[in-house]
Amino acid sequence: MSHYPNAAALGVVLRKSSYSNQESNCVEVAGLAGEVLVVDSKNPNGPALRHQPEAFTAFVRAVGTGTLVPVEA
Incomplete structure (x- = not known):
């Protein structure tokens, strides 16, 4: 997973x-050039994590249906 260092600078x-x-x-989300950006709402000038739309959609669906499996540390 990669990121943009300053979400606000993306406009x-x-x-x-x-x-x-x-x-x-x-968190807040935005679409940009085939990516879904995720930003911490408490830090809008902080980094924006970059996700592929399909992966983000699968994540949101799993959270909504309660099927998200936590990863053990």
């Missing part, structure tokens, strides 16, 4: 989940 419009509120610790 993309970030979207926050409708399930979030202003006090939530959450």
